[in-house]
Amino acid sequence: xxxxxxLLVIAGVMVAQNLPDVLKQGESVFNKTCATGYCHGARGxxxxxxxxxxxxxxxxxxxxxVQRGVPSTAMPAFGTALSRADLTAVVxxxxxLNGVASPTIVANRGGPPSPPVTRLTGDAARGRDLFSDAxxxxxxxxxxxxxxxxxxxxxxxxxxxxADPAALKALATPQVSTATVGSDSMPALMxxxxxNAVIFYDLTTAPPVLRTESPSAVQTSDGSxxxxxxxxxSYTDAELSAILSxxxxxxxx
Ligand code: HEC
Numbered sequence: 001x002x003x004x005x006x007l008l009v010i011a012g013v014m015v016a017q018n019l020p021d022v023l024k025q026g027e028s029v030f031n032k033t034c035a036t037g038y039c040h041g042a043r044g045x046x047x048x049x050x051x052x053x054x055x056x057x058x059x060x061x062x063x064x065x066v067q068r069g070v071p072s073t074a075m076p077a078f079g080t081a082l083s084r085a086d087l088t089a090v091v092x093x094x095x096x097l098n099g100v101a102s103p104t105i106v107a108n109r110g111g112p113p114s115p116p117v118t119r120l121t122g123d124a125a126r127g128r129d130l131f132s133d134a135x136x137x138x139x140x141x142x143x144x145x146x147x148x149x150x151x152x153x154x155x156x157x158x159x160x161x162x163a164d165p166a167a168l169k170a171l172a173t174p175q176v177s178t179a180t181v182g183s184d185s186m187p188a189l190m191x192x193x194x195x196n197a198v199i200f201y202d203l204t205t206a207p208p209v210l211r212t213e214s215p216s217a218v219q220t221s222d223g224s225x226x227x228x229x230x231x232x233x234s235y236t237d238a239e240l241s242a243i244l245s246x247x248x249x250x251x252x253x
Contacts, residue, residue: 019092026093029086033078044097049075053097066091120249127246130239138206139234141243147250154189154201154208161247165240169229176203176224181217187226206231 044053069077132142179188187203201208
């Protein structure tokens with residue numbers, strides 16, 4: 001852990017000192033590795049893969065995505081495929097394409113510690129695959145939850161595992177409040193309130209939509225009628241049971 005921290009500091013200092021050089025190196029790594037025509041376009045324009053410039057991605061999202069890739073898509077993990085210097089540089093470059101003002105990069109290769117690798121069998125193994133099953137589209141659990149680096153950054157931590165599928169469907173969701181914008185009311189997961197903006201996920205649809213509203217336009221009240229039953233209908237109860245067995249093996253109380 002200490003060694004890791006030291007590396008972060010060194011990487012930070014290095015980038016802070018030579019930002020233009022690092023960005024230049026990052027652009028060249030990007031052109032060779034990412035802007036191949038099949039994938040992203042030059043300067044992050046759309047190619048065979050989506051546009052990644054000016055998408056409002058933040059630093060930690062870019063770090064994680066470049067290092068770990070995106071499961072079930074053509075986006076590979078570059079965490080160990082590139083040298084540390086190239087990785088740092090390309091992450092800084094993509095951050096700069098997204099307007100991150102001073103991309104002080106922490107190239108922590110592995111990302112946050114993932115749970116120890118356990119050999120899963122039977123239901124738990126099936127549950128692990130179902131958790132991020134691409135054919136469920138946005139109804140899959142990994143749309144909103146991340147486990148071991150798999151999942152997108154709505155990222156609601158799962159700390160307690162419900163006893164059975166019925167309990168999951170009816171699970172109380174105290175963090176979800178109700179936001180009212182004009183005449184629309186919606187279940188909302190608040191991310192931040194600043195003097196000039198209220199930022200939240202609108203959970204009306206899956207995937208949730210990130211919204212930024214001016215504080216005077218939004219009223220919020222505690223509680224909502226949002227329940228998992230709304231979004232996880234593509235799973236049978238047997239499949240949900242398998243997912244819960246999986247969660248029991250990875251979520252430590
Ligand atoms: C559209 C988003 C969304 C999807 C999809 C989703 N969840 Fe959730 N989940 C939430 C939200 C929001 C909360 C937070 C509720 C709260 O605490 O207010 C939550 C909370 C939970 C919790 C409770 C966490 C705790 O420790 O309190 C569990 C367990 C859970 N979800 C499991 C699942 C499983 C399993 C799936 C897939 C079958 C799933 N979720 C799919 C949004 C989602």
